[in-house]
Amino acid sequence: MLKELTKGIIKENPLFVQLLGVCPSLATTGSLTNALGMGAAFTMVLIGSNLIISAIKSFIPEQVRIPSYIVVIASLVTVIEMLMEAFVPDIYAALGIFIPLIVVNCIILGRAEAFASKHGLWSSLQDAVGMGIGFTLALAIIATFRELLGTGKLFGIPVFGSGYQPILILILPAGAFITMGFVFAAVNYLRQRNEVRHG
Amino acid sequence: MSKFISKLTFTLLILCTICTTLVAGAYNLTKDTIAARAAADVKESYKQVFPQLGDLTQEKIPGGIIQDIKCSKEGGKVNGYIYTVTPSGYGGELTVMVGISSPDAKLTGIKVLKQNETPGLGAKSTEPQFSGQFAGKNLKDPLKVSKQAKGEEIQAITAATITSRAVVKGVNAARDHYMKTYSQGKG
Numbered sequence: 001m002l003k004e005l006t007k008g009i010i011k012e013n014p015l016f017v018q019l020l021g022v023c024p025s026l027a028t029t030g031s032l033t034n035a036l037g038m039g040a041a042f043t044m045v046l047i048g049s050n051l052i053i054s055a056i057k058s059f060i061p062e063q064v065r066i067p068s069y070i071v072v073i074a075s076l077v078t079v080i081e082m083l084m085e086a087f088v089p090d091i092y093a094a095l096g097i098f099i100p101l102i103v104v105n106c107i108i109l110g111r112a113e114a115f116a117s118k119h120g121l122w123s124s125l126q127d128a129v130g131m132g133i134g135f136t137l138a139l140a141i142i143a144t145f146r147e148l149l150g151t152g153k154l155f156g157i158p159v160f161g162s163g164y165q166p167i168l169i170l171i172l173p174a175g176a177f178i179t180m181g182f183v184f185a186a187v188n189y190l191r192q193r194n195e196v197r198h199g
Numbered sequence: 200m201s202k203f204i205s206k207l208t209f210t211l212l213i214l215c216t217i218c219t220t221l222v223a224g225a226y227n228l229t230k231d232t233i234a235a236r237a238a239a240d241v242k243e244s245y246k247q248v249f250p251q252l253g254d255l256t257q258e259k260i261p262g263g264i265i266q267d268i269k270c271s272k273e274g275g276k277v278n279g280y281i282y283t284v285t286p287s288g289y290g291g292e293l294t295v296m297v298g299i300s301s302p303d304a305k306l307t308g309i310k311v312l313k314q315n316e317t318p319g320l321g322a323k324s325t326e327p328q329f330s331g332q333f334a335g336k337n338l339k340d341p342l343k344v345s346k347q348a349k350g351e352e353i354q355a356i357t358a359a360t361i362t363s364r365a366v367v368k369g370v371n372a373a374r375d376h377y378m379k380t381y382s383q384g385k386g
Contacts, residue, residue: 060210061206072214079222086232172317
């Protein structure tokens with residue numbers, strides 16, 4: 001019943017398995033707060049775009065589907081950004097800088113093309129929620145390493161004593177690549193071991 | 200064939216029209232609220248760098264790194280000026296707001312509004328530990344940055360001397376202009 005929901009979390013995790021959305025992941029994993037903010041904003045937009053595209057899929061001729069999806073996604077993101085800025089300024093202040101990044105997030109277009117354009121509303125909603133959780137989880141894992149080791153803090157609160165010397169490079173752009181490489185390697189190792197075990 | 204092409208064109212046309220209408224509608228719905236909020240944010244920043252904020256009037260802008268000057272009047276008497284300056288830091292321009300009280304030529308506060316400095320180093324310029332030390336400084340002489348600050352000097356951020364110098368350079372640009380223009384040679 002909920003298999004479309006759970007597949008995005010581990011088995012088809014958008015970042016770890018499909019390797020989509022790497023660019024915004026590099027940019028927003030410097031702190032755990034930012035990672036969760038990006039994940040929340042991303043999930044909201046993905047739910048909206050999956051639902052709309054699933055609803056209008058029968059009207060869109062196959063030859064112009066990609067431009068149609070892009071128009072829908074870009075409009076949706078712009079409208080959400082303006083509504084948030086006006087009516088929920090506190091959330092906007094926290095998430096506002098990530099919203100323009102979502103337009104260039106290829107997971108949204110990827111899910112529209114690979115899933116929502118071929119499935120009904122209920123399945124598309126599950127798919128969006130699952131992929132949203134999976135992406136947020138992936139961002140949070142990377143951000144935890146980067147923030148903890150790069151600043152000695154989590155959510156901006158010091159975790160280690162004052163004697164800890166932060167590994168500054170981890171919160172710089174280069175550190176995003178380094179951390180992501182290690183995390184991807186670990187995830188691949190676990191997945192391969194799992195596959196061997198289960199044949 | 201041409202019927203097929205016109206069908207594609209027509210679908211895209213309709214879709215784009217609907218989307219544009221929605222975006223335009225959302226813009227109209229939200230633009231007043233957003234503008235009001237932006238104005239309130241600016242006012243809040245003015246208050247932070249200049250707590251005795253009175254009625255603001257626009258002053259002539261001399262150019263250079265000084266982007267804006269506002270004159271604050273309390274009961275018809277000038278009680279200070281608020282400068283917005285953009286010195287160059289390590290990662291591009293910083294936008295810094297500087298409050299100066301008049302006529303006693305003291306800093307009432309600064310606020311780094313925008314910066315693109317190194318996280319964990321220069322980005323600390325927005326934290327009160329650095330920016331808080333400016334309030335109350337006497338501007339008779341230009342401010343100086345030091346790694347071991349004493350007296351009227353500004354304590355530099357560890358490992359971010361360029362950023363620290365940039366902020367102080369911005370404050371000094373405001374100070375120089377203030378001394379030359381508004382303090383009638385008393386400085």
